[in-house]
Amino acid sequence: MADLPSHARVVIIGGGAVGVSSLYHLAKAGWTDCVLLEKNELTSGSTWHAAGNVPTFSSSWSVMNMQRYSAGLYRGLAQAVDYPMNYHVTGSIRLAHTAERMQEFQRVRGMGRYQGMDIDILGPDEIRRHYPFIETHDLKGALYDPADGDIDPAQLTQALAKGARDMGATIVRFCPVTGVRRDGTEWVVSTPKGEIRCEKVVNAAGYRAAEVGKMFGRDVPMMVMSHQYILFEEIPELAAWSREAGRKLPLLRDVDVSYYLRQEKNGMNLGPYERNCRAHWTGADDPMPDDFSFQLFADDLDRLEAYLEDAVARVPILGTAGLSKVINGPIPYAPDGNPLIGPMPGVPDAFEACVFTFGIAQAGGAGKVLAEWVTEGATEWDMWSCDPRRFTAFASAPDYAVAKGVEIYGHEYAIHFPRHSWPAGRNRKLSPIHDRIAALGAQFGAYNGWERANWYAQPGDDTSEEATQTFRRDGPWQKRIREECLAVRDAAGILDLPGFSRFRLQGPGAGEWLSTLITGAVPKPGRIGLAYFADDKGRIVTEMSVMALAEDFFFLITAAVAQWHDFEWLAKKLPQGTPITLKDVTEDFACQILTGPNSRAILADVSNADLTKPWLTHQSCQIAGRWLQLVRVSFAGELGWELHSKVEDTAAIFDAVWQAGQAHGLKPFGMFALDSLRLEKAYRAWKGDLSTDYTILQGGLERFVKWDKPDFTGKAALLSEMQQGAAKRFATLVVDQPGDCDAPYMSTLWHDGKIVGETTSGGWGHRVDKSIALGMLRADLAAPGTRVEIEIFGDRFSATVQEDGPLWDPANERLRA
Template identity: 85%
Template sequence: MADLPARARVVIIGGGAVGCSSLYHLAKAGWTDCVLLEKNELTSGSTWHAAGNVPTFSTSWSLMNMQRYSTELYRGLAKAVDYPMNYHVTGSLRLAHTDERMREFQRAKGMGRYQGMDIEVIGADEIVKRYPFIDTHGLKGALYDPNDGDIDPAQLTQALAKGARDMGAKIVRFCPVTGVRQENDEWVVETEQGEIRCEIVVNAAGYRAAEVGKMFGRDIPMMVMSHQYILFEEIPELAAWSKEAGHKLPLLRDVDTSWYLRQEKNGMNLGPYERNCRAHWANADDPMPVDFSFQLFPDDLERLEWYLNDAVERVPILGTAGLSKVINGPIPYAPDGNPLIGPMPGVPNAFEACVFTFGIAQAGGAGKVLAEWVTQGATEWDMWSCDPRRFTAFASAPDYAVAKGKEIYGHEYAISFPRHAWPAARGRKLSPLHDRLKALGAEFGAANGWERANWYAHPGDDTSEEATQTFRREGPWQKRIREECHAVRDAAGILDLPGFSRFRLAGDGARDWLATQITGIVPKPGRIGLGYFADDKGRIVTEMSIMAIEENLFFLITAAVAELHDFEWLRSHLPQGTALTLENVTERFSCQILSGPNSRAILAEVSDADLSLPWLTHQSCQIAGRWLQLVRVSFAGEFGWELHTKVEDTAAVFDAVWAAGQKHGLKPFGMFALDSLRLEKSYRAWKQDLSTDYTVLQGGLERFVKWDKPDFRGKAALANEKQQGVKKRFVTLVVENPGECDAPYMATLWHDGKIVGETLSGGWGHRVDKSIALGMIRADLAEPGSTVEVEIFGDRFKAVVQKDEPLWDPKNERLRS
């Protein structure tokens, strides 16, 4: 057992597959002065009892990247580190019972092909050829992933550990961490073997991550589920087939009934994700034990009876096998089912690589991502899907985390539909207008916990959850979205937009500092403008609206979900010892969008504002005796304003505007309509069209780059890119003769049989009556009039590149009127 060193550059807490992968990748990056501390023996948490499945499948671009990388790493790891591993690349079949599931498979196939994987979508007849023991009743087809398989989790972890040790990293086992503190800008990690000082700490503590998080004053949004899988005895027919074929059966997943079935030697391994699931260690009556190393929960097979029967109907030979063993162990879940990889919110020089539901499949890629965060301060792929800062404080409430974790577990294989909202643990953050909007027919969705109206239903509209479980454009919402868009176009619409993240920046030199942080110009007092923040490689970090109140007083406004991400970006780049103040004032304010040609007439009746001030200005005024900041902008792309109010004044302002607006045709509109309206203006959405996967120039944002500024972050990289030639460019596409569906995120673009780009946003424009896609395309094809094909759920449609101006109001004449 290794002795505890006095200091290290990085200390990793947790010796499962993810912790060891993080250590391995740090060492590969040249950071060999790193130490991993494990409470017990390596793998003693979730790793030792993990089933070891290694899929690449995901409809998240970043998760697919991460899992694909894992499979590529694992294939060569045994040789690379000289450690034997059992890694069976068997391929897998995911079964589809519905047309919508087949659409999901087609989307994953397109994404996988883009990433260089030969994923196939096959019919029911082809399934039997690959899996002769299956009954295909009720099936539409399947997705075949040749890269899927299974690995021995303990061998994987030990291989990564050996590789890390061979490069000079250290592992100290049986060394529980008891606390952390900061002294002289370094961390002191307290353990039962003494103290170790370091620059950086990583929480890779698996299902004990919340316990470790509390040492940093951090409440981690997570819970722990009981997951069972059943091992069956040898099946003679399977043994005979496998011997003759010379390989194992593909791993089988019936995702519509929620189980996987894997050949285990000559027996079977069945793993259900049951709806009637169970959380553990969720409250004071069920505390987490001081040590649960290499332990399991008691069997609870009654929960699995329906799934076992369903699996036997699908693969009848399973019914002939005796039960060998039940594994029932803890696995952690975040509220959205994705892991936490990246900077620890609010804690400098601390990172998280924890709460992995599929830790074996993702460990390889997670180690790569974590090492990039630590050594470079940024990742190759945009990893917002796993960034710990995607959750704010509300998500750490135990009842919320447990409710969402159980919901995700019970729907582990569920399809992510564009109009669907999961119902558990809702209503966490309510606008002052919530009840008013509900009375008007609002159907809500949540952003960073804030309930926002997605669309407004009329009596008799189908508002069931089932109705939203479709990729098709048409649904009960479509007619209402169209009416809402046309109300904004022809009269006026009002949208309640609580939760905008906003930060107050003040102090001598604030303007000069801000100018070094954004690519463009800082607006003058009384004006508002967009600021784009680039990283050192010129990639798009974020977009903020910069409202200049005084020469050195600004409000920076950004997306609701960007609150922690953007605040920490700003705070981390403030000069040391600065007199500047940066304050997060998100909770104090709310916002409404009033947009449409009649909006001036409405405000004239209720406000004392100067309504002649031009576009991109702002002013303080009063409505119903309440102060607000009236801002002459509109993400809806029509003439109008944003009404920024104190939270306590929001309802009074809304009531006055609503009453005055009735004779002017004022209607409420929701987020679905806003998305349609912004697509017609080619307005970008954060972490959809704007991400670190693209540079500012690729994003079509050069008009926001002020090249003659002395310096700004990313300037050198962008100047070099401009000189060398931009390889991909942002474009607006119109899909001709579209089918039932609009382009989803990361739909593949084709030209002359080659992949030339991808879509980022897609939807129907109700003012122009066209299917629109915003995307990235090979630079030579970014010319107006160029034609490509967009692959939408397996079918290809002709799409035409539009001019470098919006489809609606291309000269912004309506906006400026």
């Protein structure tokens, strides 16, 4: 057994598949002076009892990338590290009972093929050719993934461990971490075997990640579910078929019922994700034991009865087999079901690679991503879907984490529809006028915990959750969204927008320092401007509005969900000992958008503001005797202002504006309408159109680059790209003859039978009455008038590249009115 070194470059806490993969990939990157600490034996947490399925399927582009990488790594790992493994690449079949499920499969097939995978759609007859024991009479079809399969989790972990050790990394088993402390620029990790100092530390502690997180002062947003799967005895018919076919059956998933069924030797393994599920270790009445290594929960088969009956009806030979064993073990869940991979929020030189619900399928890719975070400070793929900073403090509340974990587990295979809002764990953060807009018919969605109106229902509208289970645009909201957009076009609309992330930046040199971080110019006092932040490779990190109050006094305003990400990006760049201060003041302010041709008349009735001030200016004024900052911008692309007020003054301001607005046709509008309005202006949305998957130049943001500045982050990379020419270019597309659905994120773009790009967002523009898609297109095709095809849920639709600039009000005359 390895001794504990006194120092390492990186210490990883946790010896499951993910922790060991992280060590392996750090060593592959040349960081061999790394140590993994495991409190028991490798795999003693969730890894040892994992079923070991290795799907590539995901409706998330980044998670699919990660799982695709895992499957590819595992295929060659035994040979690469000289360690034998049981890895069965059997293929998999996902069954579809509904047309909506088939649409989901068509979209995922398009994404998979773009990533180079041979995913296909099967009709009911084709399913039986792959899986002769199945009943298909009630099925619409299936998704077939030939790269899917199953692996022995312990062998996988040991293979990665051998590979890491062979490259010089160290693994110390039976060495629990008892504490951590910061000593200058180093971490000191305490164990019963002594202390180890390191530059960086990684929490890869699986279902014990919250316990480890507390050592760093970090509340990890997670909970623990019990997941059961049933092993069955040998089935003679299955054994005979396998001998004759020379292979195992494909892994079967009945996702609309919610279980998987896998051939295990010549028996079967049934794993349901049941709605009547159970959380464990949820508080003082049910504490996590000090050690649960290689242990299981008691069987609870009553929960699985309905799923077993369904599986027997679907694959009747299962009903002939005796039950051999039940595995019931702990699996961690984050509030959205995705893992936490990346910087530990608010903690320097610390990272997370934990809370993996599908740790075996994702371990390979997770190790790659984690190693990139540690060694390069950024990842090849934009990994916001797994970034720990996507959650803020509210998500760590135990009741929230448990409610969301139970909801996700019970809907593990659910389709994620674009207009659907999950109901658990809601009303965490409420606007000061929440009750007022609710009374107006607001139908809410959660944005970093903030409840915002998505659309406004009228009496008689179907507001049930069932109504949102569609990809079609013609739900009950569509008529209302149109009314809201046209009110903004023709009169005025007001949008309650709580939770804008807001940072106060001030102090001598603040403007000069900010200039080194953004690609463009820092606005002068009294002005506001859009600023883009690039990384060293010229890729889009984030977008913020910069409101200049004085030469060295700014408010930086960014998306609600970007709060921790963007604050940390700035804080890490602050020089040591600087007089510049940066403070998160998000909770102190609220915002409303008042926009439309009548917005000036409404403000004239209630405010003392100078309403002749031009676009992109701001001023302090009063409404109803309350102070606010009035900002002449509008994400809706009409004459308009943002009304930034202190939280306690917001209701009085809203009441005054609302009352005055009734004579001017003022209507409330929601986030769905705002999304439609911004698409018509080709305004980008963060982590869709704007992500580190694209550079500033690919994103069509040259007008926000000030090339004559002495330097800024990413300048050298962007200059090089400008000389060579960008491979992709941002384009606005209009679908020539649209169908029932608009293009979702990551729909493939085709030209002459080849994939030439992807959409980054899409929807219906009600002012222009067109189906719009924003996307990234091969540079030579991004010329106005070029015809391409957009693959929307399996069907290809002709679309035309538009002129640069917005579809609506291209000269911005209405904005500047």
